[in-house]
Structures are given as C-alpha cells and as structure tokens.
Amino acid sequence: MKLFKSIGPNPRVVMMFMAEKGLALEMVDIDLRGGENRAAPYLKVNPAGQTPALELDDGSFLTEVTAICEYMEEGMAQPPLIGVTPEERAQTRMWTRRVDLKVCEPMANGFRFGEGLPMFKDRMRCLPDASPGLKAIARDGLDWMESQFQGPWLVGSRFTLADILLFSFLDFGAVVGQPLDPKLPKLNDWFARVKARPSAAASA
Known part of the structure; x- marks a missing residue:
C-alpha cells in the first residue's frame, strides 16, 4: 500500500x-x-x-x-482505535461524526474562507463573509464537547479515532487563528494528554 x-x-x-x-x-x-x-x-x-x-x-x-x-x-485490529464490539465501534463512529460536523468542518471552512482565502479562492467556491460565523460554529461545538466530556478520552476510557481527529484539527487551528479556548479546562487537559502521545510527534 x-x-x-x-x-x-x-x-x-x-x-x-x-x-x-x-x-x-x-x-x-x-x-x-x-x-x-x-x-x-x-x-x-x-x-x-x-x-x-x-x-x-x-x-x-x-x-x-x-x-x-x-x-x-x-x-490490523490491534491496538483497537475504533472498537472491538459493535457497541464500541458505534460509539467511536458517533463521536467521530460529532467531531467532524461540530468542529472540523466549520473550522476548516472558516480557515479556507478567511486566512486561507488567497490559496483557496481559485480552487473552490469560497464565501469570505461566512468565515467568522463558521469559526463561531466550531467554538460552539467545542463548548458543547466540554459540557459532555467525561474523560479521559472522548469515548470514555478508550483512546480512539475520534480523539485523533479532534486533536489533529485543534493542533491545526492553533496555527491558523483558531486556538483552543483556555476557558475549556477539560478539553485543554485532554489536548495535553493527546499531545504527549508518541504518535502526535510522529505525525507532526
């Protein structure tokens, strides 16, 4: 492959x-x-x-x-990052979908239509006026996740694809004008735990 x-x-x-x-x-x-x-x-x-x-x-x-x-x-089933049982896989997919819709998509388009506009304006339909609203939607999604977070990971005790997805986009957001709000203590602690994993450095 x-x-x-x-x-x-x-x-x-x-x-x-x-x-x-x-x-x-x-x-x-x-x-x-x-x-x-x-x-x-x-x-x-x-x-x-x-x-x-x-x-x-x-x-x-x-x-x-x-x-x-x-x-x-x-x-390659081990270590499981989506799940072993149907219930585990469904929970991971649920949280992955939530992360994608509530944070990743609005964050990415907020960047493309804002700071990234010079690069993207000739490659896709861009709506510059929508950038601030999309960024606000991503922040709202993070506020919601903070309210739902039980820890230590998004899907409770299991580190999963959902954590990897959210971390990758938040780490990206930090360098394109959309940093994680320090007023979200649970997510900030979670972010630090993910960042400490060897895979975070290996993929940077």
Whole structure:
C-alpha cells in the first residue's frame, strides 16, 4: 500500500492513526500549496482533488479519512482505535461524526474562507463573509464537547479515532487563528494528554 499525503490536518489524522498502529507505508508527498492535488496526475488518484489517499495493493484507491482508517483497522485490529464490539465501534463512529460536523468542518471552512482565502479562492467556491460565523460554529461545538466530556478520552476510557481527529484539527487551528479556548479546562487537559502521545510527534 502507498499513502498520498500533504500538509494539513486530514493527512495527519491518517498518519497519527498509523503511528498508533505501528504501521509503516510508502509515502508520496503532494504539494498542496502548489496545487498539485488539483491537477493531473493526482486527479486520477482522487478526482475530488483532496488528500490523503490510500493506494491499495490491487492499484485501486481509497479516499476520505474515516474510510481509510476503518480499512486499516480491519486489516490490523490491534491496538483497537475504533472498537472491538459493535457497541464500541458505534460509539467511536458517533463521536467521530460529532467531531467532524461540530468542529472540523466549520473550522476548516472558516480557515479556507478567511486566512486561507488567497490559496483557496481559485480552487473552490469560497464565501469570505461566512468565515467568522463558521469559526463561531466550531467554538460552539467545542463548548458543547466540554459540557459532555467525561474523560479521559472522548469515548470514555478508550483512546480512539475520534480523539485523533479532534486533536489533529485543534493542533491545526492553533496555527491558523483558531486556538483552543483556555476557558475549556477539560478539553485543554485532554489536548495535553493527546499531545504527549508518541504518535502526535510522529505525525507532526
């Protein structure tokens, strides 16, 4: 297998997931800043022009972070980062979806339509006026997660894909004008615990 990656939080999710699994693959760097992801030949890898993408042994490709991680989990069950039982897997998927909708998507588009506008304006439909509102939606999502957090991880006692996803985006947000509010003590403590894991450094 081969992983096509670039800068950005989405490829980092997969690389951190791999680091937790102890999985090493051939890597191909895609120049996101230079627009390599939006041109041939990469569009044959992923017609959506996004990273990461996983090339399988038969030459086919998987894209989308959660799909790639689910595939890796099925091929390498230990340590479990999605779950062992149907209930565990469902809980992880529930929290992964919540993280994606409440934080990652609005945070990412808040950046693309704001600080990232010079890079993205000719690559996708951008709504600059929406940037402040999207960032506020991401903050609202984090406020909600703080209110729901039981710990030590998002899915209780299990470190999962949901933690990796949220950490990767919050670490990205910290350098693009969307830092984690210090008034969210549970999430700040959680963030420090994730950052201390070897996989966080290995995927940076």
